[in-house]
Structure formats: C-alpha cells, structure tokens
Amino acid sequence: MLDPRIYRAAFLPVIFALVLVGFSLRDQPPGATTTLAPDAFDGEVALTQLDALAAAAPNREPGSPGDRLVAERVREGLEGIGFRVRTRRFGAATVDGTRQVASVYGERTGFSSERVLVVAQRDAVGSGARAQLSGTAALLELARVVGSRTLNRTLVLASISGGPAAARDLAEHLGGPVDAVVVLGDLAGDETVRPLVVPWGDGPRTAPLELRRTVETALSAEAGLAAGRAQPATQFARLAFPLTLGLQGPFVGDGIPAVLLSASGERPPAADQEVSEERLERFGRAVLRTMSALDGARSMPEAEGYVLLERKLLPAWPIRLLGAVLLLPVLIATIDGFARVRRRQEPVGRWLRWVALCALPFVLGVLLVVALKLTGLIGAAPPGPVAADAIPLEGGGLAALAAVVVVIALAWFLLRPYLGRVVGAPRDPSTPGAAAAVMIVLCAAAVVVWIANPWTALLLVPALHLWLLAIAPETRLHPLAALALFLVGLVPPLLIAISYLGQFDVGPLELAWTGLLLVAGGGISLPAALGWAVVLGCAGAVLAIGIRQALGEPPLSGGPGAPPSVRGPRTYAGPGSLGGTESALRR
Structure with a gap:
C-alpha cells in the first residue's frame, strides 16, 4: 500500500516550510516601564495585615467559615478605601468537592474603560498557609496605596476562592475589556522557585512577552531577582499539552494577557512555609511598579502561542505550516495506499x-x-x-x-x-x-x-x-x-x-x-x-x-497466494500501468 516514490516526493514542501520558519523569527519586544517610585508600598503594614488575617482564619478551605471571614475582611477594606465593591457567589468544583464560594471585586474607575486586573487567591489547603495568604495581604496594601491616585486605566482588585473554577468564573464575568491581568501568588515565602513570572495558559497560548517583560523588569528593579526562563523544549511541552497550576491559566487560555507572580513559582507554597517582611515588601513594590507601568503603557496584545529561542521569538503560524507539510507525505501515501488496496478489493x-x-x-x-x-x-x-x-x-x-x-x-x-x-x-x-x-x-x-x-x-x-x-x-x-x-x-x-x-x-x-x-x-x-x-x-x-x-509474514505482491499483479515493472509506463480493469483482474 506504500509507494516510496510518492511518499518521498511529498517531502519537497518541507524545504520551503523550513525556510519560512527561519524567516518568521522576529525580535523579542520590550516591556513597559515607569519612572514612578513604588516606595509607598509598606511591607510592615502588609505583614501586619497578613498576620491578622492568618490569626483570624487559620483554616481557609474553599467555602469554609474562615474563607468567608477573609472575604468579608477584604470587602470591608476595599470599601473603606473608596473602591466600588461587589461580591459574586456561585457554586464551584473545588479540591473539597462542589462548594459555594464568593469572589470579591473592588473597582476604581480611571479615565479609560480598559481594565488592569490584579487577582489574589485567599483559600488554601492546610492550616495556616501564611505564604499563600500573602497575595491577599499585598492586595489590601496596594488598594491603600492607589486609593488616592488618579488612574488612566480602571483598576480592579479581585479576591477569589475555589482554584481553577473561580479563575474561570472570573474570566467569564469580567464585565468589560481587560488590558492585563496580574495574579498574585506567594509574595512573602522565603523559598525561591523559578520561573517567578509564570505565563502558561490552559490552551495553546502564552502570555504576551510585553507583559512578561514588564513584570520581570519591575521584579528585577525592586527585588533584585531574575525571573528565570523555561527552555524551548519546556515551552513546546506547555503549548503541546497546555496545563498549568497557576490561576493565570484560564485568562491566557481565553487570549487575555495574564501572568502569575510568585516566589514559589507555579506550585503553591507549603502550608508551613516561612514568610519574610523584606520579601513581601520587595515583591509588593514590584507589583506596584508593574501596575504603574501598565497604567501608562499602550494596550497589551492578546495572548498567543510562541517559543522563545535565544533572542528571537518563533510565533505559532510557521509551526502550523510546518505541521501541515510534515503531515502531507503521510496523507498522500495513505490516500494512494487506500486506492491501491481498493483496487485489490480488500x-x-x-x-x-x-x-x-x-x-x-x-x-x-x-x-x-x-x-x-x-x-x-x-x-x-x-x-x-x-x-x-x-x-x-x-x-x-x-x-x-x-x-x-x-x-x-x-x-x-x-x-x-x-x-x-x-x-x-x-x-x-x-x-x-x-x-x-x-x-x-x-x-x-x-x-x-x-x-x-x-x-x-x-x-x-x-x-x-x-x-x-x-x-x-x-x-x-x-x-x-x-x-x-x-x-x-x-x-x-x-x-x-x-x-x-x-x-x-x-x-x-x-x-x-x-x-x-x-x-x-x-x-x-x-x-x-x-x-x-x-x-x-x-x-x-x-x-x-x-x-x-x-x-507470520503475509504474502506480498507477486508471492505465492497473493492477488495477481496488474502492474508492469516500475519503469513501465504503458497501458495498464495505473491499474487493471475488471477484466484484467478476472484473468
């Protein structure tokens, strides 16, 4: 059923596809920057807020009394600063089964209807989990800092519970255009796991490099830390089978620019992870610098699939073209083989x-x-x-x-x-x-x-x-x-x-x-x-x-017991070279 000549000839387009892949490489775009000093973020105040929340609600399983208590504290804190607050309650499939959870949104209107969304997850597995709660404490301190500022873009601060289901619900109920999403993970843990800026999505997309560079630049300036980059093979794996433990995944999967910033990387910190006031202040200031840069920058592009190769960026369209031409030889050989098999009345x-x-x-x-x-x-x-x-x-x-x-x-x-x-x-x-x-x-x-x-x-x-x-x-x-x-x-x-x-x-x-x-x-x-x-x-x-x-090897064409051949030698191009008629098959 396989004609080697047809199979080999179908590889010719691969050469042109590889040339196009080489020419499709483009320079990596820079991130947005800002000259505003983010010193207003106070790590001591944020750590005090963290300790108070952890003491009041040491157990914060999704939908539990402790989770609801923290949600109420967040709502009161945002309302006291002047944010317009709303709460959305819904049933979510969580790690503890289906639970009724609540998402608290605080909005401060800017000159533009475009939104910059900052998200923190307040629930956690295990007792204490202070490092996991540091994102919520930083969220409240950020609200205090920006509460008196004039903003170009509308700022939305969201406290959610329920894991991937809550992030998916938030992505589906944003209520308006979103320019960028920054998810706050562990901002105070004393353990560092790279990459610190996680761009993966739950679909074949990655956060735009402009947003990643913006957060990485702010992190380097305020915390003196390199965010780290995944190897090309890892990037390919993330796009081929898109999975992520971070809550930025549903946003990126929908094409919304989103990243996770966490000292623990993609995996959540352990429940007994120690926290540091200095690290909380440095990461908090990095988030504030990021927000200032996003507030004054041009709109972020949508999330898309790409792979970073040294200083170049390989987009998705040449990969789609390369995949098509690499599939082509098998497709043509299969179609030709099917026709041959049918002529043999298989x-x-x-x-x-x-x-x-x-x-x-x-x-x-x-x-x-x-x-x-x-x-x-x-x-x-x-x-x-x-x-x-x-x-x-x-x-x-x-x-x-x-x-x-x-x-x-x-x-x-x-x-x-x-x-x-x-x-x-x-x-x-x-x-x-x-x-x-x-x-x-x-x-x-x-x-x-x-x-x-x-x-x-x-x-x-x-x-x-x-x-x-x-x-x-x-x-x-x-x-x-x-x-x-x-x-x-x-x-x-x-x-x-x-x-x-x-x-x-x-x-x-x-x-x-x-x-x-x-x-x-x-x-x-x-x-x-x-x-x-x-x-x-x-x-x-x-x-x-x-x-x-x-x-037991089956008989091949021309062997004992095989169907009669209706083709001449491979070099023969005369009558019958394309297959026999019914009369020829009968003979």
Whole structure:
C-alpha cells in the first residue's frame, strides 16, 4: 500500500516550510516601564495585615467559615478605601468537592474603560498557609496605596476562592475589556522557585512577552531577582499539552494577557512555609511598579502561542505550516495506499470496524472515569490541574486508577475479540487492508488535532511516519526493527510526560491521577478525551499488526497466494500501468 516514490516526493514542501520558519523569527519586544517610585508600598503594614488575617482564619478551605471571614475582611477594606465593591457567589468544583464560594471585586474607575486586573487567591489547603495568604495581604496594601491616585486605566482588585473554577468564573464575568491581568501568588515565602513570572495558559497560548517583560523588569528593579526562563523544549511541552497550576491559566487560555507572580513559582507554597517582611515588601513594590507601568503603557496584545529561542521569538503560524507539510507525505501515501488496496478489493470497511474495536477499550476507560464522577465515587475534580497535595492519591484514587486499567485490559483481551466475532471483523491484521484502515483513522485524527493545536500535531508527526513504515507490507522490516519504530513513535509524548513530572514535582502515578481528575472535572473535554482514546486505539492496532507480521509474514505482491499483479515493472509506463480493469483482474 506504500509507494516510496510518492511518499518521498511529498517531502519537497518541507524545504520551503523550513525556510519560512527561519524567516518568521522576529525580535523579542520590550516591556513597559515607569519612572514612578513604588516606595509607598509598606511591607510592615502588609505583614501586619497578613498576620491578622492568618490569626483570624487559620483554616481557609474553599467555602469554609474562615474563607468567608477573609472575604468579608477584604470587602470591608476595599470599601473603606473608596473602591466600588461587589461580591459574586456561585457554586464551584473545588479540591473539597462542589462548594459555594464568593469572589470579591473592588473597582476604581480611571479615565479609560480598559481594565488592569490584579487577582489574589485567599483559600488554601492546610492550616495556616501564611505564604499563600500573602497575595491577599499585598492586595489590601496596594488598594491603600492607589486609593488616592488618579488612574488612566480602571483598576480592579479581585479576591477569589475555589482554584481553577473561580479563575474561570472570573474570566467569564469580567464585565468589560481587560488590558492585563496580574495574579498574585506567594509574595512573602522565603523559598525561591523559578520561573517567578509564570505565563502558561490552559490552551495553546502564552502570555504576551510585553507583559512578561514588564513584570520581570519591575521584579528585577525592586527585588533584585531574575525571573528565570523555561527552555524551548519546556515551552513546546506547555503549548503541546497546555496545563498549568497557576490561576493565570484560564485568562491566557481565553487570549487575555495574564501572568502569575510568585516566589514559589507555579506550585503553591507549603502550608508551613516561612514568610519574610523584606520579601513581601520587595515583591509588593514590584507589583506596584508593574501596575504603574501598565497604567501608562499602550494596550497589551492578546495572548498567543510562541517559543522563545535565544533572542528571537518563533510565533505559532510557521509551526502550523510546518505541521501541515510534515503531515502531507503521510496523507498522500495513505490516500494512494487506500486506492491501491481498493483496487485489490480488500475489505477496508471491515478493517475500519476492527480499528474501532481497538479503540473501544480506551473509550470505555474514558466513559468509566466520567461515570465515577457522576456517581460521586470521585468526589473532588476541579476543572484544571491542582497541586499534588491538594487532592492526594490515596485509597480511593488508587482504586479508581486500578479500575480504569482493569476495564481497559479486560475490554482489550476479552470484549474486543468477542465483539469482533459478532460484527464479523477480520481476524488477520497483517493484510494491507488493516494497515490502510489504521492509517486512515490516524490521519483523520492528526488533521483534527492540527486544526485544534498545531503544537500537538507536531508530536504526532514522528508516530505517523514511523508507524506507516512499520506496518506497510512493502517495507519488509525485521520484526525487531518494526517494534523499534513503534516505540520511537511513542517517545515524544513520553518526553512531554517526563517534563511535567519535573515541573509539577509529582510521580508517574500522581501524574496519571492528575490526568484522570482532568477528564472527570472537564479540564480535558469529553470530545478531546475520546479523540485521544481513538489515537491510543490506533497505537494498539499498529502493535497488533506488527505482532501478527512477526508471527507470520503475509504474502506480498507477486508471492505465492497473493492477488495477481496488474502492474508492469516500475519503469513501465504503458497501458495498464495505473491499474487493471475488471477484466484484467478476472484473468
């Protein structure tokens, strides 16, 4: 089913795409600056506020009495300074299950309707958690400082509770255009984890570099700290499988310029993390300098996907183009192979049913996760990733993971063969029809992924090319070589998983638990989860074809028992070179 000449010729556009990628690199834009001195932020006053809030509400689980107490203190503080305050109450999927939480917004109108939004999360896991509360204390001190200033842009200070669900709700109820969002994390902890300015989103976008540079410049000027930058491979991983523990994620995913500023980096600080008045003052002044710069700067561009390479910036559009031309050889080879297989009267439709049966176990695994959430067996499932200690992997979590694995295994080894006999699916997957069916489904999935996220599509490119070569009967590979190609195709997703193991500071089981919670909570939508189940089913089908070919190589064209050839030699271009007629096939 594979014509090497057509496959090789389809690689020609890749050269032009690579040239365009090289010319698409552009200089990194600078950030906004300000000459106003942010000395008005008083670290001692902010730390006193922090101690008072922590003493009054040591336990602040989402929706708890302590959480409501801090929300009331924030509302009173903003109203006393002259902010126009409103409170929004809603049900949110939190780390403690569905809870009624409240978001408190304080607004000070400027000359422009464009808003600069500063957000602080007040709830926390564990008793005390003073470092986690430092963002709220800094928020109140910022309100005191800017309460008497004249602003160009409207300033909104928001105190939220509920994690990713609260951030998503805030992003959906902003009430007007937002020019930039700064999320305050741990501003007083004595531990430093870079990057201090976190730009990732829950979609294939990153905060605009102008906003990142603005916050980084202010942090360097006031705290003397370098924010730190992620390596290009890490940036690619964040765009290919966009996950983030920071509350800036929903904003960036919607295209809103947003970053998280935190001394602890993306992960929340430990409940017993010590706090420092000096650090709180330095980070608080960095936030005040950032607000002054944003207030007088031009509008920030929308969040978009890009990768920083040394001093250059690689945007998303050449990646989309590169992904398309790298998929093109497999698409053309698959279409040509399908036509060849049909001329041989192979039952491709029946093999498509076989591929569907290979995907069925993984689809059942996804549906089981959804059922566990609907029945309450998975109690807490926020719509985004959370820290490992927020929803620890305990007995119930291990049981849920084990149930999913068992269901997938039983469905693969027992249910799939049984249903195959019921629906009349073929049994010998070593035929060209099986390879054609698998590649048709894989190519269709790759095109859908390319439309949704070109960065993810690049991860599928090696698997598509290598698996095509591994299962095409014409390649005549040794079984070990075919197995090696199959395994190499799995390397890019494995590297992405390893990257997140380090960035989230979790183990393999905890990362799997995070993925299960994302499916249960809607962080990974049901259509997306089912789509990846189909891709996993195709991977299983490729492995099944390889095993079958290793056990007994099928006859190739011209071999004993093979269909009669209706083509001449490869150099022959006369009558019949494009395929035989019905009469020729009968002869």
